[in-house]
Amino acid sequence: MTAVAFTAALGMPICSAQSAPALPKLTVQDPLTALISGGRSAWTPDQVKVMERLRDAAMKDPYALDELRYLTSNIGPRLSGSPQAEAAVQRVASEMRALGAEVTLEKAKVPHWVRGAEAAEVVSWPGQTPGTTQKVVLTALGGSVATPAEGITAEVVVVDNWRQLAALPPGAAKGKILLFNHRFDKEEAAVGNGLSAYGDAVAYRGAGPSAGAAVGAVAVLVRSVGGADYRLPHTGMTDYLPGVPQVPAAAVTAEDADLLRHLTSQGPVKLHLTLTPQTLADADSYNVIADWKGSEHPEQVVIVSGHLDSWDLGTGAIDDGAGVVVSMQAIHLLKALGIRPKRTVRFVAWMSEEEGSQGASAYTVDHASEAANHIGAIECDLGADHPTGIYFAGKPALEQWLKPVSEVLEGIGAETVESAGGTGEDIQGLTEKGVPSFAPIQDSRFYFNYHHTAADTFDKVDPKHLNENAAVMTVLAYALADAEEAAPR
Numbered sequence: 054m055t056a057v058a059f060t061a062a063l064g065m066p067i068c069s070a071q072s073a074p075a076l077p078k079l080t081v082q083d084p085l086t087a088l089i090s091g092g093r094s095a096w097t098p099d100q101v102k103v104m105e106r107l108r109d110a111a112m113k114d115p116y117a118l119d120e121l122r123y124l125t126s127n128i129g130p131r132l133s134g135s136p137q138a139e140a141a142v143q144r145v146a147s148e149m150r151a152l153g154a155e156v157t158l159e160k161a162k163v164p165h166w167v168r169g170a171e172a173a174e175v176v177s178w179p180g181q182t183p184g185t186t187q188k189v190v191l192t193a194l195g196g197s198v199a200t201p202a203e204g205i206t207a208e209v210v211v212v213d214n215w216r217q218l219a220a221l222p223p224g225a226a227k228g229k230i231l232l233f234n235h236r237f238d239k240e241e242a243a244v245g246n247g248l249s250a251y252g253d254a255v256a257y258r259g260a261g262p263s264a265g266a267a268v269g270a271v272a273v274l275v276r277s278v279g280g281a282d283y284r285l286p287h288t289g290m291t292d293y294l295p296g297v298p299q300v301p302a303a304a305v306t307a308e309d310a311d312l313l314r315h316l317t318s319q320g321p322v323k324l325h326l327t328l329t330p331q332t333l334a335d336a337d338s339y340n341v342i343a344d345w346k347g348s349e350h351p352e353q354v355v356i357v358s359g360h361l362d363s364w365d366l367g368t369g370a371i372d373d374g375a376g377v378v379v380s381m382q383a384i385h386l387l388k389a390l391g392i393r394p395k396r397t398v399r400f401v402a403w404m405s406e407e408e409g410s411q412g413a414s415a416y417t418v419d420h421a422s423e424a425a426n427h428i429g430a431i432e433c434d435l436g437a438d439h440p441t442g443i444y445f446a447g448k449p450a451l452e453q454w455l456k457p458v459s460e461v462l463e464g465i466g467a468e469t470v471e472s473a474g475g476t477g478e479d480i481q482g483l484t485e486k487g488v489p490s491f492a493p494i495q496d497s498r499f500y501f502n503y504h505h506t507a508a509d510t511f512d513k514v515d516p517k518h519l520n521e522n523a524a525v526m527t528v529l530a531y532a533l534a535d536a537e538e539a540a541p542r
């Protein structure tokens with residue numbers, strides 16, 4: 054209801070009652086009751102009080118921050134298939150066991166790619182001072198193949214987008230290093246549309262290497278997908294298409310992309326490029342599953358989750374250590390406050406989201422027959438900045454259903470409820486099977502400045518914002534698990 058409608062609802066009957074006594078007299082309480090939660094609620098007033106207690110506890114409790122510090126600073130980066138990813142699995146499992154949750158490690162085969170050396174320098178360009186070179190800052194894209202150990206030297210061709218690639222004369226990129234200089238739209242990110250800016254640019258990181266190889270390029274560079282200044286390259290997965298030669302692929306910083314664009318507009322530019330990543334045999338790894346068993350319907354589960362793997366340049370604090378620890382906090386607070394909801398709250402730390410969501414795929418296969426028992430799924434994977442509410446994917450009726458939860462979260466500025474096509478990479482399979490799915494809506498203005506860079510470290514997480522996200526995850530997980538009637542689907 055709008056403010057205008059509210060005024061009308063309160064004002065009209067009172068005035069009418071004075072001039073026309075025949076009309077039924079409404080008290081101020083009636084329209085107020087209608088406004089609060091907008092009608093029938095899936096939760097009793099006592100359950101709403103539990104939500105408020107969970108929210109307030111999440112805002113004070115240091116558990117999520119402490120777990121994040123250990124994960125990022127003691128274990129460090131958690132690349133799929135790496136010893137640190139394995140250590141993180143063991144750490145999170147033992148922390149969940151310590152809370153009394155029922156822990157299972159569910160197997161998944163995951164990629165095992167290691168970075169190796171990465172270096173580049175411009176070795177010839179218009180205006181070059183004889184005997185000098187210029188360093189180019191870059192990082193290999195995940196899954197990239199290697200150059201020979203001594204590197205390759207080739208001329209650079211720059212295109213800004215797919216249209217310019219299509220307009221190249223035949224053979225223009227043959228034997229060359231092709232740079233996709235597509236800009237990440239920092240202005241769009243700055244007004245809060247970080248995900249949209251990312252979506253536009255990430256297509257070049259994914260498809261650029263094969264598109265370049267298809268026109269004869271011997272290596273492909275992409276302008277980093279992200280908003281960082283300070284000459285930081287952003288890594289991330291690339292996708293080689295079947296049937297196209299696999300060429301070495303790296304992301305250059307925005308500054309170096311500008312440099313190469315400028316110099317190539319003046320004349321021929323040659324680059325020496327060395328990348329020595331290796332793709333090892335797929336590794337055995339695990340999703341960590343920890344069930345806080347339901348008191349009435351233990352077979353019905355609500356997933357609260359983040360992904361445990363990270364890229365290797367930083368320590369995976371905002372992507373996605375934060376998502377893991379705010380989900381751990383949900384179990385920790387249910388334990389600390391002695392709350393046992395009707396249904397099971399299932400914490401999941403997904404493995405290998407960054408390199409293809411193999412953990413989530415394994416879960417979908419292993420639990421294929423249990424979709425109907427998945428009452429809801431939540432994933433937090435957009436950092437740890439201030440949450441403004443909840444995204445949902447599923448029936449439009451979820452918006453109204455969530456109203457009482459939104460009212461509880463209004464206390465921390467997270468009352469928005471908004472429909473979205475998807476709510477998380479790892480729970481997308483469940484979403485597609487009709488499981489109501491959710492994610493915190495997070496302030497994305499700064500996330501892509503650090504995403505997939507060496508600067509994704511513990512200090513980037515504001516403890517208050519982290520706690521706000523923990524509050525959203527915990528309150529929502531409890532609400533889904535304890536509602537009298539399950540979320541509409």
Ligand SMILES: [Zn+2]
Pocket residue numbers: 360372373406434
């Ligand atoms: Zn992520």
